[in-house]
Amino acid sequence: MTPLLAALPPVTVQHYLLLSGLLFAVGLVGVLFRRNIIIVLMCLELMLSAANLAFVAFSRVHGNLQGQVMVFFSIAVAAAEAAVALSIIIALYRARGGVDVEDAAEMKG
Amino acid sequence: MEGLGFYGFGALTLLGALLMVTSRNPLHGVLWLVVSFLGLSGLFGGLGAHFLAAIQILVYAGAILVLFLFVIMLLNLRPDDVERMPTFSLRGGVGGFLVGVVGFCAVVGSVVMGTGAFAKPVAGLPPLEAGAADVAIPLFSTALLPFEVVSLLLLAAIVGSVALTKRRLP
Amino acid sequence: MGPELAPFAWAILFAPLAAAGVAGLLVRRRRGLAAAVAVSGMAVGLLCTLYLLARSLGAGEGEPTGFVHNVDWIRAGAFTARFGVVADRLSLLMALVVTGVGTPIFVYSIGYMHGDEGYGRFFACLSLFAFSMLGIVLSTNLLQTFVFWELVGLSSYLLIGFWFGKDSAVEAGKKAFMVNRVGDFGFLTGIILLCWSAASLPSFAGRNPLDFADLAAFYRAGGYEELAKASPHLLGLPVPALAALLVFCGAVGKSAQFPLHVWLPDAMEGPTPVSALMHAATMVAAGVYMICRVFFLFEPFPEALHAVAWIGGLTAFMAATIALVQTDIKKVLAYSTLSQLGYMVMAVGLAGATAGMFHLTTHAFFKALLFLCSGSVIHACHSQEITEMGGLRKAMPSTFWTWIIGTAALVAVPGTAGFFSKDEILAAAAHGEHASLPLLVVGLVTAGLTAFYMLRCTALTFFGEYRGHGHPHESPAVMTLPLWFLAVPALLVGWLGFPLLFHGHPWFQGEFGITGVKVHEGPHEFHLPLALVGTAFAAAGGILGWMVFGARRIDAAAWKERLLPLHTLLSRKYFLDEFYLWLVRTVQQGIAECSDFFEQNVLIRGVVDGLSAAVKASGRALRELQTGSIHTYVRFALAGSVLVVAWVILSAARGGNG
Numbered sequence: 001m002t003p004l005l006a007a008l009p010p011v012t013v014q015h016y017l018l019l020s021g022l023l024f025a026v027g028l029v030g031v032l033f034r035r036n037i038i039i040v041l042m043c044l045e046l047m048l049s050a051a052n053l054a055f056v057a058f059s060r061v062h063g064n065l066q067g068q069v070m071v072f073f074s075i076a077v078a079a080a081e082a083a084v085a086l087s088i089i090i091a092l093y094r095a096r097g098g099v100d101v102e103d104a105a106e107m108k109g
Numbered sequence: 110m111e112g113l114g115f116y117g118f119g120a121l122t123l124l125g126a127l128l129m130v131t132s133r134n135p136l137h138g139v140l141w142l143v144v145s146f147l148g149l150s151g152l153f154g155g156l157g158a159h160f161l162a163a164i165q166i167l168v169y170a171g172a173i174l175v176l177f178l179f180v181i182m183l184l185n186l187r188p189d190d191v192e193r194m195p196t197f198s199l200r201g202g203v204g205g206f207l208v209g210v211v212g213f214c215a216v217v218g219s220v221v222m223g224t225g226a227f228a229k230p231v232a233g234l235p236p237l238e239a240g241a242a243d244v245a246i247p248l249f250s251t252a253l254l255p256f257e258v259v260s261l262l263l264l265a266a267i268v269g270s271v272a273l274t275k276r277r278l279p
Numbered sequence: 280m281g282p283e284l285a286p287f288a289w290a291i292l293f294a295p296l297a298a299a300g301v302a303g304l305l306v307r308r309r310r311g312l313a314a315a316v317a318v319s320g321m322a323v324g325l326l327c328t329l330y331l332l333a334r335s336l337g338a339g340e341g342e343p344t345g346f347v348h349n350v351d352w353i354r355a356g357a358f359t360a361r362f363g364v365v366a367d368r369l370s371l372l373m374a375l376v377v378t379g380v381g382t383p384i385f386v387y388s389i390g391y392m393h394g395d396e397g398y399g400r401f402f403a404c405l406s407l408f409a410f411s412m413l414g415i416v417l418s419t420n421l422l423q424t425f426v427f428w429e430l431v432g433l434s435s436y437l438l439i440g441f442w443f444g445k446d447s448a449v450e451a452g453k454k455a456f457m458v459n460r461v462g463d464f465g466f467l468t469g470i471i472l473l474c475w476s477a478a479s480l481p482s483f484a485g486r487n488p489l490d491f492a493d494l495a496a497f498y499r500a501g502g503y504e505e506l507a508k509a510s511p512h513l514l515g516l517p518v519p520a521l522a523a524l525l526v527f528c529g530a531v532g533k534s535a536q537f538p539l540h541v542w543l544p545d546a547m548e549g550p551t552p553v554s555a556l557m558h559a560a561t562m563v564a565a566g567v568y569m570i571c572r573v574f575f576l577f578e579p580f581p582e583a584l585h586a587v588a589w590i591g592g593l594t595a596f597m598a599a600t601i602a603l604v605q606t607d608i609k610k611v612l613a614y615s616t617l618s619q620l621g622y623m624v625m626a627v628g629l630a631g632a633t634a635g636m637f638h639l640t641t642h643a644f645f646k647a648l649l650f651l652c653s654g655s656v657i658h659a660c661h662s663q664e665i666t667e668m669g670g671l672r673k674a675m676p677s678t679f680w681t682w683i684i685g686t687a688a689l690v691a692v693p694g695t696a697g698f699f700s701k702d703e704i705l706a707a708a709a710h711g712e713h714a715s716l717p718l719l720v721v722g723l724v725t726a727g728l729t730a731f732y733m734l735r736c737t738a739l740t741f742f743g744e745y746r747g748h749g750h751p752h753e754s755p756a757v758m759t760l761p762l763w764f765l766a767v768p769a770l771l772v773g774w775l776g777f778p779l780l781f782h783g784h785p786w787f788q789g790e791f792g793i794t795g796v797k798v799h800e801g802p803h804e805f806h807l808p809l810a811l812v813g814t815a816f817a818a819a820g821g822i823l824g825w826m827v828f829g830a831r832r833i834d835a836a837a838w839k840e841r842l843l844p845l846h847t848l849l850s851r852k853y854f855l856d857e858f859y860l861w862l863v864r865t866v867q868q869g870i871a872e873c874s875d876f877f878e879q880n881v882l883i884r885g886v887v888d889g890l891s892a893a894v895k896a897s898g899r900a901l902r903e904l905q906t907g908s909i910h911t912y913v914r915f916a917l918a919g920s921v922l923v924v925a926w927v928i929l930s931a932a933r934g935g936n937g
Contacts, residue, residue: 011115012229016156019119023126023145030130031913038135038181040909042142044215045173046126052161060156063237068244069252075168076259080266082173084118086180087273093184099135101909108907 016057023050037092037099041085048078114155121148139177192203203251217261280334280368285348287327288364291374292417294323295409303403312399314917317402318385321409325378327404332371344368347419347492350752361486363419370598372636373416373568376643379768380560381409383761385653388552390757391658401441401550408434408557415565420489424569428466431562432459438557439549451545458542462532469525473576476510476518477502491572498575520580526573527587534566534620541855543617547609550653554609559616559641559650565641567623571632584713588628594719595621597853599728603735606849607663608653611736615689616646618725622704625718629707637703641696644899645688645769651762652682656740656756661750667740667747675753679741681762686737688769690817691729693810696773701726705813706806726813727820734824 023046030043052071059067089099096103125145132138146169153162248256298320338344345367352362385405390850391641394403411434414427432455439872441453474488482505486493507517508771514521537544546558557563570587575582598617605611619642627635655678656671657663672679681858691702701722708719745751753759789852827833851857902913 006111008116010232011112012230012256013227013234015115015119016152016231019122019152020122025136026123026126026130028917032917033908034130038177039130039138042135042138044127044142046129046142046145049146049165049169052165053149053152056153056158056161057158059158059239060231060234063235065237065244065247066251067240068161069167069247071158071161072164072244072248073252073255073259075219076263079168079173080262082176083266083270084273086176087178087270090167090183090274099184104909105907108905 013057013061016060017054020050020054021054021059023047023053035100035102037089037101040101041082041089044077044080044085114151118148118155121145121149122152123148136178137183139174139181142177143170143174146174157237158239160239160244163241280331280338280343280347282346282347282368283346284331284334284526285364287368287856288348288366288417288668291324291327291378292364292413293325294320295413299403299410302399302406303387308399313399313402314385314389317406320384320406321378321382321385324374324409324413325382325615328374329367330373332368335368335371336364345370349490352423352746360422360489361420361487362423364417365419365491366417367783369568369571369632369636370416372640374413375415376564376640377409377412377561380643380647380713380765381556381580384552384556384560384647384651384763385759387555387654387758388550391552391654392550395550396808397441401438403433404437404441405553405556408438408562412557412561412565415566418491418572419476419492420487421573422489424572425463425467425470428463428533428565428569430535432456434465435459435562438523439546441553445548445697447545451538451542451548455542459463459532462528462530462539465525465528466532467520467529469528472518472525475521476506476522480505480509494573498579503579505558506936516582517580523573523576523580523583524586526576527570527583527590530566530570530624531590532566533569534555534563535617535637535641536566536590536621537592538595538855540594540617541852541859544610544613544852545602547607551650551657552610554613555647555650555654559612560647563616563620564623564639564643566637567620567627568626570624571636572625573585574632577628582714584628585715586628586716587713588625588713588718591624591626591628592718594618595622595625595725596721596728597621598643599725599732601849601852602732603728604846605719605732606666608656608665608668608736608740609650609663611665611732612646612653615649615729615732618648618729619689622701622722622725624827625722626704626707628716629704629711629713629715634700634703634707638697638700641688641700641769641773644765644772645685646767648656648681648762649685649689651684651758651765655754655758655762656751657873658754660747661749662747665736668745669743670741670745671751672741672744673872674751677759677762681766682737682741684766686733688773690733691726691813691820692817693814694715694770694773696769696771698814699773702806702810702813705809709809710806723813723816727816730817730820731824734821735828736830738825739830740912765855770827794844829914830873 005082027043027045027047027050030046034040034043052074055074057063057069059065059071066067092104125141125148125246129141129145130140146165150162150165150170153159153165173223175275291651293401295317298317309598335344345365346361347365349361349363351359353360385402388401388405392398395401408431411427411430412651415424415431416428418424436452436456439455442448443452470489473494476492477483478488480502482502483497488494503519505521510518516524532539539736543558543563547554549558577587598614600622602611602614602618605614616893619638623635623638623642626638655675656668658707659671659675659678660668662668684695688697691697705719705726707713708715708722823833827835827838848854906914
């Protein structure tokens, strides 16, 4: 295992950013194409976390803790968002008996 | 050791994310997301953000995702509902593939364009102490006002959740 | 004579207004008091006028013969409108006509309106009219003139429609009001055009563009040439000439000149004293007076003067021919008035203000007299048709003799008032600065026609056998005394202008108005041959009229048969009323309907409905974007963020390269 690792290039901040981007893309694909609203919400959380990873990586590069403070706030906001969104899901489920986002289409013009 | 941590946790995170996105049952999805967040926590640790690594596990994996679980349980989805759970369509699959490709290309492009400090190995960067006490200093000095505002936001979220889920009395 | 006399001039103006207020608001129930207040208001005006006129005529060498007294009325930035009184010979002469004719008519009305329900209202309206009319006369500027001009129109409307229970009276009042609107529109346009073009000249700075005296001084200094040069020609005329003609439009309306004369005959629906005062003597002369007041506007432009003279001549001739066939005694006098007004306007166009004002003055007295006589006759016979009268000379001697005096003056029997003024007009047409042979012929023929219809009317009314109902009797003294009071000036006022008599002190020559009425130098000559020719024409017409209707040597009915088409043309007043009705009902209505069609189909169905349909269609197309699906919205949001990111990256790359 060690020779294999040694064959890989050394880990740079770019690697972290690349991973962050991939996570974001995965989350975005989920938001765009999943119809289960719970999954969609989890994908949003994933996207937020991907952004957090980028923040931490930048913080590391610049040697500045402000980025981590930002992530702290981001997690707090994510908690609030999750609470409200889950409440909406409950309300939606009560109203529709399902969790399909396509069901909630009252705004159709 | 550095490389092992990154690739291992990175693979774990990505795998968890992919399985979460593709899971048919949201309950499984939450569990896969827990896996992903555990990996993310490891990555935070790799970047020296130990405090955030702990927060990620405690708040995200511990509190928020448990909230998801509670909700899923609360909705009490029967096996039928699980079977009927909507999933990918063909159109969605193709679109998702395209978006993924485009997003991947964008990310790779941005990384390739990155230069300077971004291209240096993380191990070679000057050490950054980011324990609880280190993060607390800017949090309670320069970011004091946003901190308090966030507390208000959480309060509003609590009130909002209660108001949204409260059953109307007949 | 100077502004220290201004209180007298203000008294002339405001005494009738006070009388109108008191008669109209305070003593409506006490009829006698209302009448007394109105008469005394008018009498105060007459006395003040006489006093000022005496002071003006008695002014010594080098002393001003008039004054202007102004107060600021409206001030708004650079614009100042004044309100004032001008007391020069021109305005005082006109004020004398108004008050001198007005006072006996007011007295006469006491008898004529006796027992009428609207007695108090009548005197209030009459006093209001006197106030408005004197406002025009004493006005010092165009704006004030226009305001009183409209007030006169209002009081005319009120008095024509005085018996508002009668449909024809209401219609006549409306007609008078609306026809005058046409002229007043031109008047107002002219005022605006003149003031606007004058005020924009730098050399006009410091003067008030509304003020007669300022404008006249400016014109005398050659300002009209600057005006003509400064602005482009409009409608082929220099702007000042066009403004003068537009101002003349106001006179065409108010003085009932062709083609806006149609309201005056109908205005005879009002009580006869009203016809005498307003629609014969004073109000209809306001147009002539106004042209005289602003004569300086016309003077530099011969083409404008020609237009004025021809409008006047045409009116004089046309109205005289219509008067030949009228059977209503007031209508005969109405068309006669039209004809004489035409004479006055022609005189102004041919010879200037003095000749026009001279004829205006004499005409005011004898025509008011004739109208009052006709009122007396109508009062006695309870009919206005001359076919239902006859032989009244024995029953009504006072009326008869005063009528004869008035007729003599109108027909221009040598020695009476009309003779001198008419002679001066004919002289101007023959020898004047703007002499014109066609207009001389028009004048002479009209003189003959005038004599014909007056003799016809006299013969049918006062001679022969009585053909009406009941037993006519002479009117009370309160009515006959004013007749005699007016008969005296009708006979004598002409001598004042007779060149041979008042050689050293001519009223109607020399300095006439301090607001720029230029008068030719030296006393007017008396043209004996022309006077003889004019008299001959009148005599011919008169003798013919007497032969047909008095002595009955010629069979009127047979001639009527022979000339039936002509008779119809005249008795239908050249079909002008029909033409105007056609204009309104067919042409205007047609235009309105076309506009309506255009509006309904093109504007509303095309533009308005089209716009709304386009909006609807685009809305329908755009609503497809609103799928209600969260996924769609997320995709749009993603596309937007991709665009923003792409733009940021591209501009960063370009900035980096640059």
